[in-house]
Amino acid sequence: MSLNDIKICVIGLGYVGLPLARLFSTKYKTIGFDMSQRRVDALMTGHDDTLEVEDELLQSALENGFVCTTDIEKIRDCNFYVVAVPTPVDKNNNPDLTPLYGASNTVGKVISKGDIVVYESTVYPGVTEDECIPVVEKVSGLRFNEDFFAGYSPERINPGDKLHTVDKIKKVTSGSTPEIGKVVDTVYASVITAGTHLAPSIKVAEAAKVIENSQRDINIAFVNELSKIFNKMEIDTQDVLAAASTKWNFLPFKPGLVGGHCIGVDPYYLAQCAQRYGYNPEIILSGRRMNDGMGEYVANEVVKLMLKKGIQVLGSDILILGFTFKENCPDVRNTKVIDIYSTLNEYRINIDVYDPWASPDIAKNEYGIDIKNELLPGKKYDAVILAVAHNEFNNLSIKDYLKDKHVVFDVKGILDTSLIDGRL
Numbered sequence: 093m094s095l096n097d098i099k100i101c102v103i104g105l106g107y108v109g110l111p112l113a114r115l116f117s118t119k120y121k122t123i124g125f126d127m128s129q130r131r132v133d134a135l136m137t138g139h140d141d142t143l144e145v146e147d148e149l150l151q152s153a154l155e156n157g158f159v160c161t162t163d164i165e166k167i168r169d170c171n172f173y174v175v176a177v178p179t180p181v182d183k184n185n186n187p188d189l190t191p192l193y194g195a196s197n198t199v200g201k202v203i204s205k206g207d208i209v210v211y212e213s214t215v216y217p218g219v220t221e222d223e224c225i226p227v228v229e230k231v232s233g234l235r236f237n238e239d240f241f242a243g244y245s246p247e248r249i250n251p252g253d254k255l256h257t258v259d260k261i262k263k264v265t266s267g268s269t270p271e272i273g274k275v276v277d278t279v280y281a282s283v284i285t286a287g288t289h290l291a292p293s294i295k296v297a298e299a300a301k302v303i304e305n306s307q308r309d310i311n312i313a314f315v316n317e318l319s320k321i322f323n324k325m326e327i328d329t330q331d332v333l334a335a336a337s338t339k340w341n342f343l344p345f346k347p348g349l350v351g352g353h354c355i356g357v358d359p360y361y362l363a364q365c366a367q368r369y370g371y372n373p374e375i376i377l378s379g380r381r382m383n384d385g386m387g388e389y390v391a392n393e394v395v396k397l398m399l400k401k402g403i404q405v406l407g408s409d410i411l412i413l414g415f416t417f418k419e420n421c422p423d424v425r426n427t428k429v430i431d432i433y434s435t436l437n438e439y440r441i442n443i444d445v446y447d448p449w450a451s452p453d454i455a456k457n458e459y460g461i462d463i464k465n466e467l468l469p470g471k472k473y474d475a476v477i478l479a480v481a482h483n484e485f486n487n488l489s490i491k492d493y494l495k496d497k498h499v500v501f502d503v504k505g506i507l508d509t510s511l512i513d514g515r516l
Contacts, residue, residue, distance in 0.1 A: 098279060101125055101170035101202075103195050105135060105160060107353075107423065108212060108247040109176035111144050111258045115283050116174075117158035124160040125167050125198070135160045141451075143422060144251065168202045172279065173209040175199065175224075176247060178353060180426075185360045185380075187216065189223060196224040200231025203240050208267075210243040210276055214358050216302055216365035217295040220244050221268070242268040243276035244294040246301030251352070252421030262286045266297035302365075305358040306376055311345045312355070313379035316386055319347040319516045323393070329516060330505045347516040348503060349390075349428035349479065350383040351417035356426050387431020390503055390516070394475055395439060397499045397513050403474050408441050411473040411493060414480020415447040415455060415463050419504075422449045429479045430459050444468065448484050467493065475499040481506050 098120050102113035105126040113124040126132050134141055136159075138151035161167070177191040192213055199209050209228060211220045225236050234240050248261040263284045267273030277290040291297040319329040329347060336342050350356050359376050366373045398405055417427040429445075436443055445455075445463040455463045472495045478485060481504040490500060490511060500507070502515035 095120075095278065095282065098172050099123075099170045100172045100174060100279075101167040102174045102176055103167075103198060104175065104177035104191075104213075105131060106176070106178065107142050107144055107251050108249045109174075110135070110140060110142070111249060112174065112176060112212070112247075113160075114145050114149060114153045114158065115259055117153045117156065119283055120172075120279075122158055123167050123170060124158070125164070126160065126162060127194075129162050132160045132162050141422070142251070144249070164198060164201060170202070171204070171207045173199050173203065173207065174212060174245075175209065176212040178425075179213045179215055179357070179361070180353065181357050181360050187361050187364055189215075189219065192219070192224055193227055196227035197231055200228040203228060203232050203234065205234065205239045208241045208243060208272060208276065210245055212245055212247040214246060214301055214305075214354065214361065215298055216361040217299045218365070220294050220298060237268050241272040242294065243272060244297045245276065245280055246297060246304075251423050252418060259283060259285050263288045264291055264297050264300055265289070266291040266294045268294060302358050302362045305355045306362050306379075308345075309350060309355050309359050309383060310375060310379040311343060312348065312350055313382040315345045316347045316382050316516070320389065323514075328509075346505060347386075348505075349386050349417075349431075351426045351428040352423065353417075353425045356383070356417075356428070384428075384431075386516075387428045388435045390477065390479075390501065391432045391435035393514055394436070394477060394499060394501045397501065398475055401497055401499060401513075403497055403499065405439050405441065408474040409472070409495075410436060410441050410443050410475045410477065411467075412443060412445045413447075413476065413478045413485055413488070414482055415445050415450045416480055416482075419481040420449065420483055422451060424450050424455055424458060430461070432477060432479060433461060444471075444473075447480065447482070449482060473498065475501065477501045477503065478507060479503045 100116045100120050100122045102109045103125045105124045113122055116122045139147055140150055175195045177195045180188050182188045225242055229236055243266055245265045250256050263280050265277040265280050265288050267276045273290055277288050281288045322329045337344050359380050363373045363376050395405055415429045416424050446467050447463055448465055450463055452463050473493055474495055476490055500512045502512045505515050
């Protein structure tokens, strides 16, 4: 397959798919496909609600031929399909491959002889070849590695990060045959300025992705546990980490909430894969339990601080600053701020959530709670919890929203220590 003949279709235009499709469109004829007509309509006006692609870049891409569609017929003549759909977990933390099956079904309807399908979604080793490809074969009637081929190139998108954009992060690539691996690598290398790493197999590339975030999850779980220990010892964890960080090889992880669609999810994919092979992972799941409990821990610590100050908890007013899963990003998927909210709600506390980035409609639809994009002028609170480090909060005068007797808890460790009563 010559690079000059490549026509790309990116399936799934979310936080991962859209930036990648826009990037591919700078070099290849590219079509973005999504099941949501609302999403496609918004993108075709030149605006990305996720704020991952700036309006100017998106509009420029559209002017140069980039198209987004929900019409499957418009992607039939593509020959390089990239699947970038979500891979969440269900309520029991089991991997949910439904979006992948759906995308594979779509690919099967349009793929032709000689075409390549590359998966970007985070999975456990074996999913591409054992779960997705059989769907493509069944729907298309084509034979894998004879009529069509596959690759895996794990997504490396950091939502809200305008420095480490998709083209500036080194990309792992792989193919179902050595020859196809080289083709996939060449296509990605032609747009990824940071370079690529061609893995020897699809399973190796899948495994590399799933351990990246599992490693971070475990390291954050360790410092979260340290935070709990040092809190009992009345030692400031942030001070301890600052001192320890003076050693050249100390890893600078910080305690906090671990949500989102990657770090808070990927370890479950690896854990289930391990269990299928008869191994019960201990460290991975232990880290998940620690991090999944941090929202409840924060809420209970705030209540303890209120009681120590003689503040009536029942019927009190608390302000939570931030609801997204990370700073300077509108993504509320798997946000652990909801755990703070839910635990405080059990105490029959009046809770206001202020987040200038998050969509109140999405928060209401996904979590059933009301959040505000603006603070109520003049309202005072018994406690304020800084849960997300949005830039807007740097210039917020928290003192203006506090009652005379109050508690301030800093989850992110960014506030002036003279203002706070507790932090992780």
